[in-house]
Structure formats: C-alpha cells, structure tokens
Amino acid sequence: MAAKKKSLPKTAPDLKSVLEELKQNGSAKFKADMAARYGIVTKAEVYGTTVAKLRAMAKKIGYDHALAEQLWSTGIHDARMLACMIDDPADVTPAQMERWVKGMDNWGLVDTACFHYWDRTPHAFAKIEKWSKSKDEFVKRAAFALLASCALHKQGTDAQFLRGLDLIEREASDPRNFVKKAANWALRAIGGKQSPKLRAAARALAKQLAESDDPTERWNGKDALRAFSRA
Numbered sequence: 001m002a003a004k005k006k007s008l009p010k011t012a013p014d015l016k017s018v019l020e021e022l023k024q025n026g027s028a029k030f031k032a033d034m035a036a037r038y039g040i041v042t043k044a045e046v047y048g049t050t051v052a053k054l055r056a057m058a059k060k061i062g063y064d065h066a067l068a069e070q071l072w073s074t075g076i077h078d079a080r081m082l083a084c085m086i087d088d089p090a091d092v093t094p095a096q097m098e099r100w101v102k103g104m105d106n107w108g109l110v111d112t113a114c115f116h117y118w119d120r121t122p123h124a125f126a127k128i129e130k131w132s133k134s135k136d137e138f139v140k141r142a143a144f145a146l147l148a149s150c151a152l153h154k155q156g157t158d159a160q161f162l163r164g165l166d167l168i169e170r171e172a173s174d175p176r177n178f179v180k181k182a183a184n185w186a187l188r189a190i191g192g193k194q195s196p197k198l199r200a201a202a203r204a205l206a207k208q209l210a211e212s213d214d215p216t217e218r219w220n221g222k223d224a225l226r227a228f229s230r231a
Helices: 015-024 028-036 051-061 065-073 077-086 094-101 107-116 124-131 137-152 158-171 177-190 196-210 215-230
Strands: none
Touching (some): 015 051, 015 065, 015 077, 051 077, 065 077, 077 107, 094 107, 094 124, 124 158, 158 177, 177 215, 196 215
C-alpha cells in the first residue's frame, strides 16, 4: 500500500472555506472552454476552476481523505476534481472506488482520479478487470485510463500488463469516443518504456489491430503504431 504523501497541516481547511476558494478561483472563460475546447461536458454544477489552480490548492491542503469525501459528496465538478487530488491512495477502498466511478460523467474527472491516485491503490487491477466489461462509457473508460496510468507510473507486473493487453484486444472494437481513446492510450503506454516483453507484445497487438476489418480496431492499431514509430 502506498505511503501517505504528506501529513495534514496543523489546521485542516473546512469544506465551506474550500468551496468558497474554489468559487473565487472560478473562471467563466474556462467554464465555457471545458466543453468547447476540451470536450468536458457534465450535468454537475461547475465553477470553472482551472487545473493549475486546483493543483495549487491540492498542494496547500495536502492529503485529506475525510475532506475528499466531503468534497465528492457536494456533486460540484470542481470539488470532485479537487477530491481526486487530495484523497490518499492508502485510504481508498474498493467500495469507494465503485461509488465514485458511478458518479463520473466526463473524461476529465475519470482521468484525474486514475492518474492522480487510483493507480497507486492495491485495488487497481481488480477494478480494471471489472470495469472493462461495463456498459457505461465512463466506467469503461476508467478501466483503460487506469490501465494506462498504471503503465505510465510502472505500477504493476508484466503479467498484469499482459492481461491488460488481452482486455484491450477484447474491447478494441468499442467505437465510443472516450472508450476507444482510453484503450488506445493504454496500448501506447504498455508499449512504451516497459520491459522488452511488454513492448513486443504491445507492438504485436497494435499490428494485429491495424490489419483488422473493424474500423475502430484498425484505428486503434494504426494510431498506436504511429506512436511507437516516434518513440
């Protein structure tokens, strides 16, 4: 289990003050850009706090599991983004991961949770296995975004990543935008700076997919091969 990143400040901030700071840091322009430029569309309330400001707030707060749960419970997009940045991988439980992933309706929130800390929990690969079969687009994205994050941060064994390639192969024909891009991300991550065995296996899968009659599989394979050729 991952060690805690840092101890809490002597006086931990309360939910009300954190929400007020989020609101003050909000930007109408960034809020508009979320959908127009970045494809982040949510039904939740949004203040428009930039990622840079969220990270600055997270650094100041430190790891605080209780506050993360309070922020998540507000349902506010910015608060949930911050929750993913301050929650401690040492404290997260499988039940919490299930509860949170079911409340995610955009790729930004999914990827923040996966890349910031879910990949450092001991539950990551069990969730990858389970979520890869989900019918929900963002739960399924979470499976492959989490697999990519584990690969990029070298959190896993060759055997676990080879199983990940099996899951990518099985789901590579899913044409939904946020699923196929996450599966492609995971394939490129596993085929990147990993062991020779994993690089060879990922490249072999990419070549196989590139020759497929299925258009989504073919896109996945060709895009990965282009990335590998530049590495």
